[in-house]
Amino acid sequence: MSESNTKNQLVDRFGRTVNYIRLSVTDRCDLRCVYCMPEKMKFVPRTQLLTLEEIESIARSFIGLGVDKIRITGGEPLVRKNILQLFNNLGEIEALRDLTLTTNGTQLKKFARPLKDAGVTRINVSLDTLRADRFHDMTRIGDLQQTLDGLDTAIACDFDQIKLNSVVMKNHNHDEMHDLVKFCIDRGIDISFIEEMPLGDNDHHDRAATYCSSDEILADLEQHYEIIPTTMKTAGPTRYYRLAEHDNTRVGFISPHSHNFCDSCNRVRLTAEGRLLLCLGQEHSMDLRRVVRSNPGDKQALENAIIDSMQLKPKGHEFDLNSQTVLLRHMNLTGG
Numbered sequence: 001m002s003e004s005n006t007k008n009q010l011v012d013r014f015g016r017t018v019n020y021i022r023l024s025v026t027d028r029c030d031l032r033c034v035y036c037m038p039e040k041m042k043f044v045p046r047t048q049l050l051t052l053e054e055i056e057s058i059a060r061s062f063i064g065l066g067v068d069k070i071r072i073t074g075g076e077p078l079v080r081k082n083i084l085q086l087f088n089n090l091g092e093i094e095a096l097r098d099l100t101l102t103t104n105g106t107q108l109k110k111f112a113r114p115l116k117d118a119g120v121t122r123i124n125v126s127l128d129t130l131r132a133d134r135f136h137d138m139t140r141i142g143d144l145q146q147t148l149d150g151l152d153t154a155i156a157c158d159f160d161q162i163k164l165n166s167v168v169m170k171n172h173n174h175d176e177m178h179d180l181v182k183f184c185i186d187r188g189i190d191i192s193f194i195e196e197m198p199l200g201d202n203d204h205h206d207r208a209a210t211y212c213s214s215d216e217i218l219a220d221l222e223q224h225y226e227i228i229p230t231t232m233k234t235a236g237p238t239r240y241y242r243l244a245e246h247d248n249t250r251v252g253f254i255s256p257h258s259h260n261f262c263d264s265c266n267r268v269r270l271t272a273e274g275r276l277l278l279c280l281g282q283e284h285s286m287d288l289r290r291v292v293r294s295n296p297g298d299k300q301a302l303e304n305a306i307i308d309s310m311q312l313k314p315k316g317h318e319f320d321l322n323s324q325t326v327l328l329r330h331m332n333l334t335g336g
Contacts, residue, residue: 008066010306012278012313016265020069021062023055024272025083029076031104032140033126035167035196039140050274052086054292058270059090061302069098075272078107084114091119098234102126102165106142108150112157122161122234124192125151129173130183138172155187161234163190163252168217169210177217178224185249192238192252193217214239214253227251237265256280262315276306278313286312 010018027044029037050058059070070090077083091099100122101115108125115123127147129135135144154162164184168174177193184191195214218241221227226244233240238252262279269277274289286309288302295301 010062010065010067010310012310014313014315016263016313017066018266018268018310018313019067020071020267021059021067022071022073022267022269023059024073024075024270025050025052025055025077025086026075026080027272028079029074029104030079030106031076031142033104033128033167034138034140034172035169044273048273048289050270050272050289050292052080052082054274054289055270056086056089057292057299058274058288058302060093061299061306063093063095064299065303065306068096069100070096071100071102073102073269076104076106077101078103078111084111084118087115087118087120098122100124103150104139104142105147105150105154109146109153112150112154116157116159121159122163123154123159124163124165125154126167127151127164127180128166128168129176130179131176134173152187155189161190163192165192165194165254167194167196168212169196170212171210174212174217177220181221181225181243181249181251185243185246188248190240190250190252192254194254195256214255218253221251265313268309268313276309278309282314284312284314 008017008019012018026049032039032041062070072083072087074080087099090096099118099120101120102124103126105125105127108123112123125147128138130144132144135142135147151162164180166173166177166180168177180191193214196211218227225246227241228244230240230242230250232250237256238254240250240252242250265279267280269280270288271277274287274292276286276288278284278286286305288305291302291305
């Protein structure tokens with residue numbers, strides 16, 4: 001099958017077409033954000049991770065089946081050895097319209113220009129606070145200035161879009177929403193505020209107590225700005241608003257709890273160890289590592305497995321902040 005998008009073959013049993021995959025290249029990270037992983041995280045043995053060549057092979061099969069949007073994630077994807085090889089190879093595929101990255105920004109000072117040259121179109125930078133002490137507390141080990149320097153380097157490279165992703169938590173950073181928006185206005189970039197997702201055991205904080213809804217954030221920002229809904233859509237679930245007097249900055253919300261977006265889900269995720277997750281908030285999955293390694297070089301076997309996996313995609317997640325039952329995998333294992 002050629003790498004073309006003439007016909008998308010990835011349609012689930014609810015009629016949703018999948019044209020977007022998030023590829024996690026590592027579960028490792030140079031930060032330890034409190035909502036993402038425990039302080040003493042046990043990482044997957046390197047021998048169990050997909051090779052970059054296997055990731056590329058899976059990506060090419062998805063593109064051949066109609067996917068035209070790929071996001072590289074982690075962990076922190078830029079700590080993966082030889083990661084530019086993957087970006088360069090994917091960036092050469094004509095049928096891929098959108099090659100994007102989610103990063104914590106710590107490595108962008110080194111990698112921003114090579115990523116731009118490789119064909120990366122958009123970058124999301126995870127940044128939850130502008131206060132150095134809070135940044136260190138929320139990341140456990142991070143240096144805010146390192147992320148800010150990386151962000152400024154990326155801005156200078158003129159990507160199609162640079163956006164901050166900010167997870168909002170009461171009694172942690174909920175009082176900085178206006179400051180973060182102003183920070184983005186000053187730099188002409190976008191921002192999305194994210195409701196924390198209950199992935200993995202968490203002994204750091206009570207997620208129900210720290211939950212801050214998108215509606216609360218929006219109401220707070222409306223005290224400072226005239227905020228107008230838009231029809232803008234990227235590949236993900238963000239609902240975007242524009243600021244009446246600031247055309248270069250859009251404010252978005254990712255709201256898995258308060259504004260469920262499952263009905264229009266067009267996404268699947270591949271973990272770094274080759275597990276294809278059909279839903280962020282469910283365990284429905286297919287082991288593509290087994291398929292690839294049991295059928296070396298057999299593109300048809302891989303494509304058949306991907307097509308079959310669409311029948312496993314559930315109707316939606318069942319996130320419940322008050323439930324005692326949580327998904328065991330942490331966000332860094334899921335792919336951010």
